[in-house]
Amino acid sequence: MSGDDNENLEEILDQLQEIEATLLLPQSKNYFQQVVQDLEPLEALKKFRSEAARSARIHPRLEAIRQELGLGINIEGSPTVALLIHNIPGIEGEYQGVSGKFEPNVRSDLRLGAVSLTHAEGRALAKLAADMQAKNITGGEATLYVDKPLCNYCQKVVFSIQKQYGVKLTIIAP
Ligand SMILES: [Zn+2]
Numbered sequence: 340m341s342g343d344d345n346e347n348l349e350e351i352l353d354q355l356q357e358i359e360a361t362l363l364l365p366q367s368k369n370y371f372q373q374v375v376q377d378l379e380p381l382e383a384l385k386k387f388r389s390e391a392a393r394s395a396r397i398h399p400r401l402e403a404i405r406q407e408l409g410l411g412i413n414i415e416g417s418p419t420v421a422l423l424i425h426n427i428p429g430i431e432g433e434y435q436g437v438s439g440k441f442e443p444n445v446r447s448d449l450r451l452g453a454v455s456l457t458h459a460e461g462r463a464l465a466k467l468a469a470d471m472q473a474k475n476i477t478g479g480e481a482t483l484y485v486d487k488p489l490c491n492y493c494q495k496v497v498f499s500i501q502k503q504y505g506v507k508l509t510i511i512a513p
Contacts, residue, residue, distance in 0.1 A: 367416035394486035421459035427479030436462030485512040
């Protein structure tokens, strides 16, 4: 190996270490370690970077929310963030949701099941449903931006907002 290669490798390992330092959850730490074990350092770095870039591509606010809340980079196993932007007459503002312990569950009559209630997608939708119920509003349209692919549970229940509240829902996720 030439001196240059050594320097590069050191730099790559430093950057991997920086990423590892941002990880908060046991499942993201496990995922990180598994990838580092399975791949060459440069390949691992590229994989993490491309995962991290997803949220900014989907909607820049997703990455901003991650940074505001200190959620670390968007690798597998890190908390999920969802952003719900709507056009519903009588309802103001946007809604966001974060998975797991980073937010409490939201009370609403939206049929989400026990799992999706703890997921970013379900929480953002439950906030909207609660406001629509309180104001007795139905209809309109909304787009849900999510920084990771939807899980099987959420895929089944997100359209409850359409069935129960008549909101035409579009999902944008990687
Ligand atoms: Zn989910």
